[in-house]
Amino acid sequence: MTKNIEVVVIGGGYAGVMAANRLTQRDDVTVTLINPRPGFVHRIRLHQLVGGSGDAVVGYREILAEGLRLVVDSVTRIDATGHSVTLADGGTLGYDYLIYAVGSGSADPSVPGAAEYAYPIASLEEAQRLRQVLDAAPATAAVTVVGAGATGIEVATELAEEGRTVTLVCGKGLNPYLHPQVRRKIAKRLDKLGVIVIEGPSAKVTAVTRDAVRLGDGRTVPSEVTIWTAGFSVPDLAARSGLSTDAAGRLLTDETLTSVDDDRIVAAGDSAAPSNLPLRMSCQSANPLGAHAADTVLARIAGQRPATISVGFFGQCISLGHGVATVQLASKNDIANRFSLGGRLGAKIKKSSFTGLIEQLAHEAHKPGSYTWKFKDAKRPERLQAERGEAPAVR
Structure with a gap:
């Protein structure tokens, strides 16, 4: 009797679920998905949970393939030599191949007082805790959102529409990713909602207290509820397990998403650093990277050479309150x-992303191997050559 091939997927976010579902297209592959929660967290809706306008949890049985084993636990160590993982409950699981899709979370703030008095929102538990804090706070309580990337803007607009007094502090400027022309449009929307925007180098937060945020130029911003959305970090599981990582802690891989240390370990999503040139952390890249990670494992099982990644972007969707994006x-x-696209069309596209991501996972669960991605980055090889100081390929 032929032995089944055991594949363990660590992390049940977008990339992990996509990878796990896709692996089930082979009958001789047994897939185990390990995740610390019994429900799927739809992270791009956490700002709605904070604002009280939506939920962010989806039942795993809605998006996981039949026969796929779900283990609700955390991995504390990867033993690459022994091909096993140690769980928080003390148990171990062996694997033939491992997909590392631990995702990302809130960055650990180094600003004095931020850890004690500011509320991060990158995880479900953090968002739920903040929602309770806001429910308990007076409607007139001053709210300060630190960090003006997409998450900061979305939270600020949600709470402003709720009637909150909101200040948005952005030490590096209002969402540096945006084109200046689009940034001005979003600034107008924030102004219309009454959100006070403080930006520029002098707006760098230097301290957080129980009732205020202090800035680099000496100003003090009153804040009864301070929300921290500045940056993301990845778990240190790979580093703790002796695997090679980049400076941010993401697992170092080649262009097939295979670990530079072990060809039985493949990474996906926010925790992957292919060729030390990682993609932007986002749900846009998570599903394609999850699918590609599974394809890499399937290719190795079949004795074939895995393909290199080609994952592109279309931009960034930003909610600007109820029905506006x-x-x-x-x-x-x-x-x-x-x-940019705004108005009803922008809102429709943003809303479709909420359902679309889940539909992609569910469809892959029912028809593994069917997911494809439209946006591919043909220029990545050129950027890799530039990073390595190599001459361009002759065509």
Whole structure:
């Protein structure tokens, strides 16, 4: 009797679920998905959970393939030599191949007082805790959102529409990813909602107290509820397990997403650093990277050479309150341009992303191997050559 091939997927986010589902297209592959929660967290809706306008949890049985084993636990160590993982409950699981899709979370703030008095929102538990804090706070309580990337803007607009007094502090400027023309449009929307925007180098937060945020130029911003959305970090599981990582802690891989240390370990999503040139952390890249990671494992099982990644972007969708959104368009290699979609069309596209991502996972569960991605970055090989100081290929 032929022995089944055991594949363990660590992390049940977008990339992990996509990878796990896709692996089930082979009958001789047994897939185990390990995740610390029994429900799927739809992270791009956490701002709605904070604002009280939506939920962010989906039942795993809605998006996981039949026969796929779900283990609700955390991995504390990967033993690459022994091909096993150690769980928080003390148990171990062996594997033939491992997909590392641990995702990302809130960055650990180094600003004095931020860990004690500011509320991050990158995880379900953090968002739920903040929602409870806001429910308990007076409607007139001053709210300060630190960090003006997409998450900061979405939270600020949600709470402003709720009637909150909101200040948005952005030490590096209002969402640096945006094209200046699109940034001005979003600034107008924030102003219309009454959100006070403080930006520029002098607006760098230097301290957080129980009732205020202090800035680099000496100003003090009153804040009864401070929300921290500045940056993301990845779990240190790979580093703790002795695997090679980049400076941010993402697993170092080649262009097939295979670990530079072990060809039985493949990474996907926010925790992957292919060729030390990682893609922007986002749900846009998560599903394609998850699918590609599974394809790499399947190719190795079949004795074939895995393909290299080609994952592109279309831009960035940003909610600006109930029924309003802006879609910043970009090149496939993720450079924002001056074009954007707003109004009802922008809101429709943003809303469709909420359902679309889940539908992609569910469809892959029912028809593994069917998912394809439209946006591919043909210029990535050229950027890799530039990073390595290599001469361009002759055509």
